[in-house]
Amino acid sequence: MPVRAQVKPGDVKNKLPASPPTSPESIDDLMQDLQNIIVPGLTQAQHPMHYGWFPANASLSSVLGDIASSGLGTVGISWESCPALTEVEQVVCDWLRQLTGLSDQWQGTIHDTASTACLTALIVAREQASDYAQNRGGLQSEPKPLIAYTTAEAHSSVTKAAMLAGYGLQNIRKVAMDPITRAMSSIALADSISNDLANGCQPAAIIASVGSTGITAIDPVAQIALIANRHKIWLHVDAAMAGSAMLLPECRHLWQGVEEADSISWNPHKWMGTILDCALFYVKQPDLLIRVMSTNPSYLRSTVDSEVVQYRDWGIPLGRRFRALKLWFHLRLDGPDAIRERLRRDLENAQWFTRQVESTPHWQILMPVNLQTICIRHQPPGLNEDALDTHTLAWVDAINQSGDAFMSPSQLEGRWMVRVSIGVESTEREHVLKLWTLIQKTASNCLSTLT
Numbered sequence: 001m002p003v004r005a006q007v008k009p010g011d012v013k014n015k016l017p018a019s020p021p022t023s024p025e026s027i028d029d030l031m032q033d034l035q036n037i038i039v040p041g042l043t044q045a046q047h048p049m050h051y052g053w054f055p056a057n058a059s060l061s062s063v064l065g066d067i068a069s070s071g072l073g074t075v076g077i078s079w080e081s082c083p084a085l086t087e088v089e090q091v092v093c094d095w096l097r098q099l100t101g102l103s104d105q106w107q108g109t110i111h112d113t114a115s116t117a118c119l120t121a122l123i124v125a126r127e128q129a130s131d132y133a134q135n136r137g138g139l140q141s142e143p144k145p146l147i148a149y150t151t152a153e154a155h156s157s158v159t160k161a162a163m164l165a166g167y168g169l170q171n172i173r174k175v176a177m178d179p180i181t182r183a184m185s186s187i188a189l190a191d192s193i194s195n196d197l198a199n200g201c202q203p204a205a206i207i208a209s210v211g212s213t214g215i216t217a218i219d220p221v222a223q224i225a226l227i228a229n230r231h232k233i234w235l236h237v238d239a240a241m242a243g244s245a246m247l248l249p250e251c252r253h254l255w256q257g258v259e260e261a262d263s264i265s266w267n268p269h270k271w272m273g274t275i276l277d278c279a280l281f282y283v284k285q286p287d288l289l290i291r292v293m294s295t296n297p298s299y300l301r302s303t304v305d306s307e308v309v310q311y312r313d314w315g316i317p318l319g320r321r322f323r324a325l326k327l328w329f330h331l332r333l334d335g336p337d338a339i340r341e342r343l344r345r346d347l348e349n350a351q352w353f354t355r356q357v358e359s360t361p362h363w364q365i366l367m368p369v370n371l372q373t374i375c376i377r378h379q380p381p382g383l384n385e386d387a388l389d390t391h392t393l394a395w396v397d398a399i400n401q402s403g404d405a406f407m408s409p410s411q412l413e414g415r416w417m418v419r420v421s422i423g424v425e426s427t428e429r430e431h432v433l434k435l436w437t438l439i440q441k442t443a444s445n446c447l448s449t450l451t
Ligand SMILES: Cc1ncc(COP(=O)(O)O)c(C=O)c1O
Pocket: 054, 112, 113, 114, 115, 116, 155, 157, 209, 211, 212, 213, 238, 239, 240, 241, 267, 279
């Protein structure tokens, strides 16, 4: 299959009837349409030549767990509605806590996405900073604006979560970054907080990125945590992508200081390879989540409520899927050592690719390669900035359209570059070599058209 779906907007929809079926159809007809209409409309995220966004692996073992979860037809609305759902979730969250080197002060739950985890953290931070204003007039009656701090490198879901949690765009501070690494400057953070305090604002939350989406920037969690703790500001660590790397002891320095944070989220559904959707959310004080989000309607009560965890009180939705099963299958059938071996293979492939780019004239590695994503640009002499942008977008688009490989162009300080994110389960060194050959050939062809 081509890596990127070779369809135009509307192609899939136009092949489907506008009206719903009036009578049951045969499974054969359905499967034929699945093959002929749906599959061509998929961008092949599991293709070894997919280097876009971040890897979102669908390991077979976790797919089996997902199928089991659907097939068992469970309903997770309380411990009583499916005791195994709650207790397997407790166990697998704790397994992953241990596998990523976190201390036993953390307790976890599974959300659909890191976006939801961040929103949950920011709602609790809001309530903590406002002395639980929701029990009075809510944010509308608060005299001091609550402030959230992050950087321009943070994922778009962070700003979205802060806006949805009611902070308001004008109360989200994009703290200055180190000019080289684009990591949050702790000095700028401290200054910004002092400034807000002097102006009668209430600092409420800091969101540190460990592995930003654009360039894998790593905010200095230890330094940020010192500031957060000094001012009693909630610190949420968004390690959506880099959390997988924490299975490797040699990568854990990247989130040094994480033990001092208040919440952490990361996605096994990215690089680690538990099929979407599976985002872990850890807190030290679940009682704060419960204080803000608990509901206790009579129809959900049971005689064991005082003895069990009710995950509905730890987050936003009531009903939950048995997501823990896919982690349980994944960890048991593949085993952590095989997962670690694959992650290390990808890190080595990223280093190999980096060396090829560095040693080739007119090619540049633009940012430090902290994990498995490499930011590159072809910079032949004689092109001004606008022409360079045109050239960058031309060669990456030519590759993406060909279906031979897929990468995500992205902007760095307003100028286009290309992210090569290595880490699909099926990607081996031979594929990375093929990509590098393809990139050089395509960029050279595009250049001759441009000049
Ligand atoms: C650093 C970071 N944070 C958050 C997210 C949002 O993840 P999700 O799709 O699970 O909401 C992403 C997605 O790529 C990410 O890279």
